[in-house]
Amino acid sequence: MLNTLLGLGVIAALDPVVWAIVGLMLCAVAVRAARNLRALAAREPAQAAP
Amino acid sequence: MLEWIACRLPRWVLPDHLTALGVVAAIGIAVAYAAASPWLASVFLVVHWLGDSLDGTLARVRRTEHPRYGYYLDHLVDAVATAVIGIGLGLSPYVLLVTGLGAVVAYLVLSINTYLETQTLGVFSLGYGRLGRRRRGSR
Numbered sequence: 001m002l003n004t005l006l007g008l009g010v011i012a013a014l015d016p017v018v019w020a021i022v023g024l025m026l027c028a029v030a031v032r033a034a035r036n037l038r039a040l041a042a043r044e045p046a047q048a049a050p
Numbered sequence: 051m052l053e054w055i056a057c058r059l060p061r062w063v064l065p066d067h068l069t070a071l072g073v074v075a076a077i078g079i080a081v082a083y084a085a086a087s088p089w090l091a092s093v094f095l096v097v098h099w100l101g102d103s104l105d106g107t108l109a110r111v112r113r114t115e116h117p118r119y120g121y122y123l124d125h126l127v128d129a130v131a132t133a134v135i136g137i138g139l140g141l142s143p144y145v146l147l148v149t150g151l152g153a154v155v156a157y158l159v160l161s162i163n164t165y166l167e168t169q170t171l172g173v174f175s176l177g178y179g180r181l182g183r184r185r186r187g188s189r
Binding site: 014015018025026029032033039 | 144145146149150152153155156157159160163167170171
């Protein structure tokens, strides 16, 4: 069955699927990082220069 | 279900044994993928999930938790297992090596963000959007 899938090129489609998941993961981190950085910036106001 | 299993494990089985089982199963997954045996890899995936999930549950059921020890060991082993499985997947005929490694890098970036949140915000959440666990007990 696996050889059939390989022959039909079904498994070759796995690479784009995995890369799509990788892209989603990195987007999720970017969104979360932006939210965290806003929260941290609000929590820690910039210090005045000496 | 995990608590049901943990309550029925023999006394000589310790949480660290289950952690080690998870590591061995992760190596098994990698070897099975590299050998183009997806069904065997699936069996090892179940064993890996059991070992990885049951260690903390067993410690909690027996009230032998070591929160910092468990947190450190659990996440270190998670990172190693992810790398091993990703490399095994990359060596398989199903995806390219660069794809397997790309998945490992993305997972580790997510993990690093989670640990940084723990340090800076005091929040430990493995969930992103509606996916993943919100909280996770340590042992």
